[in-house]
Amino acid sequence: MRYLFDDFVLDPDRRQLRRAGDPIELEPQVFDLLVFLVRTRDRVASRDDLLEAVWHGRIVSESTLSSRINAARTAIGDNGTTQRLIRTLPRKGVRFVGDVREEEERKPKAELEPVSRQAAFKDSVVEVPSIAVLPFANMSGDQEDDYFADGMAEEIITGLAQCSGLTVVARNSSFTFRGRSVDVRQIGNELGASYVLEGSVRRSDKRLRITAQLIDARSGGHLWADRFDGDLSDVFELQDRITQSVVAVIEPKLLFTEASRARRRPTQSLDAYNLYLRALSLINEYTPEATAAALGCLDKALELDATYAQAMAASACYRGLSHFQGWTERSDEPRPRGVQLAWDAIALAPNDPHVLWMAAFAIWVLAKDGPRSQDLFRRSVSINPNSEIATTLAGWVEAANGNPATGRELIEKSRRLNPTPPTPWVALAGMAFTYIVEGKYTEAVQWAEQAVAQNRRFAFALRSLAVALVKTGGMDRARLIVNEILKTEPNATVAGLPDRMPYVNEPVLQTYIETLRQAGLPK
CATH class of the missing domain: 1.25.40.10 (Tetratricopeptide repeat domain)
Known part of the structure; x- marks a missing residue:
């Protein structure tokens, strides 16, 4: 069953929301919330109804609930002021008030009764996620560019093979689909792949354009797509940059999608x-x-x-x-x-x-243990240099060990690897920390404020912002930030700070202790 309203199509079976044919990416909880509201549009959904349907009875904060409702509104072109489609009724709950048309999707017989050596995509069985990288299409019209298209796919296969918990279909298997027009779900069945990555290469004069898209082989839905442009004069550097970007974005996408799929299964399975x-x-x-x-x-x-x-x-x-x-x-x-x-x-x-x-x-x-954690992060990044989160945290630890410039370089690299990570506040707070270690507090304020804006519950970002504000003469604002720290960590004290903090060198630790004491953190 699909639900049509305005120019949107909501497809619960494929877990897709489309507007005028274009997919709109939603967090799993936001998608589940929207589906529940549309399906129960004949009545007002109470807070308890939403907690049961979306969070399976777990208690979440009002801010979490409000943020998911606001995200659902934003996705369908609504907002909290007009409430044209999703209306909040004070002290009662929330209701979807838009006009909805239901449509049964007619599926071909082959889709209704798939025959596959992977009878596998059953909810009762969970398989390690696997991906097939198809040969990239050469859109240039020049057969001499085939080598580059094939090399691009091979480099991405190599990069994806570094992602833990992910099986990558061998090149010899995935390249058998070269030039064949086959439904991606059939490719997934034949190769035993959960996901398929496909793309194209186009050369025009001295410019190259490479496109890539990640597809769920079970539903046929698009999970991610991007385009990369570069100069032909340094083709190998461009190839490395594309590979890094693709791998950095795909790894968290795969984990996020698999996690949300598992969450929807009954606990007993x-x-x-x-x-x-x-x-x-x-x-x-x-x-x-x-x-x-x-x-x-x-x-x-x-x-x-x-x-x-x-x-x-x-x-x-x-x-x-x-x-x-x-x-x-x-x-x-x-x-x-x-x-x-x-x-x-x-x-x-x-x-x-x-x-x-x-x-x-x-x-x-x-x-x-600063030195040991530093060594372990370096090992992790040397094995998989395309992991955004590992590179970010490696930068934190380098700064904590007295190497703020090196730490900042790593965090800047992580932000290039994936400009839209699932937890952007970690990199932003890390940048602030590198500047605090260097004693550059004006810059630290700028980065810490961005981190806090992304996540006001991130304790280290709050602490770092308070420290930097005290050092730059913003004592009144620092006291307000300390009040926020105490909301996140009610038992926080100056005496307990050394225990709560991760390893940092002694001068930096003393800077945090002294400035937070001045800003009003209880003794």
Whole structure:
């Protein structure tokens, strides 16, 4: 069943929202919220209704709920002032009030009854995500450009092979579809691929244009597309840049899509991998409740598979995040447990870049071991130089170890790799931190303000902004920021700051302690 309103088409089966034929990307919770409101448009949906339908009964903050409703409005050209399609009724709830036409989609028989060696796309079974990179089409009309198109696809295959938790179909298999006009879902069935990446290369005089798009092989829906232009004079440099950009964007897209898919399955069907993905989806909410729920999923995953290195590393990382944010009471238990999980994960998967950076974060925050975390981040980035989040955090740790210029270079690289990451505030706060380490507080204020604007619950960004404001004479504003810190971390004190902070060199730590004390953080 599809729902048509204005010039939008909402397709729950394919999890797509389109406007005039163009896809609109939505976060999973926003999509689920919109579908629920459209399906129940004959009545007002209460807050409890929304929590049950979208968050499966978990309690979330009013700000989280409001942000998802506002995002749904924005996606369909509505807003909180006019409320033309989604109307809020005070003290009652929310209702979709637009005119909707329902349409049954007629599917060809072949689509209704697929025959495949991958009878696999069943919700009861979760498979490791796999991707097939098809040969790029040469749109130049010159057969001499075939080598470049093939080389582009081969470089991307090599780059994707570095992504942990992702299987890449071999070149010899995916290249059998060269020149064939085949439905992408059939390609996915034949190759056993969850996703298909296809693209084209066009040369005009001394310019090159390369396009690429990522497609869900199960639904045929487009997940991502981009275009890259460059000069033919340095074709290999351009090829490297495109490969880095494609890999950097695809890796979080794949994790995000798989996590949201797992989240919609009934809990009783989840195995260790499902639980791991559910934890990844929960952590995006960035709340103490969601983080605790994610850790619960990871604990269950490790009960099913005690050697699951990725779940170990994620558990260690999220324990570090809870401590980093002030979401846990001071206790000796979480820190040793998190550090042990980190080292166990590294022992089991010493060359997995995803395991390395997550474990390194835990060791930086919980063990306060700057040199070891620095080494682990360097190893992770050397194995997969295209991971935006690993590169960002590697920059944080370089600055914490007294190398702010190197740290800033890494964070700037991460922002080039993926200009629209899932957690942009991490890079922005990292930039502020590098300037604080250098004593350049005016620049630190500018970056910290951007980070706080992206996420007002990010404790380190709030702390850094308060520090930089005190140093630049903005004491009144710094006191207001300290009040926000206390909302995020009610038990925050000056005395507890050394325990809460990750490893930073002593002069920088003393700068945070002294300035936050001046700004009114309780002793």
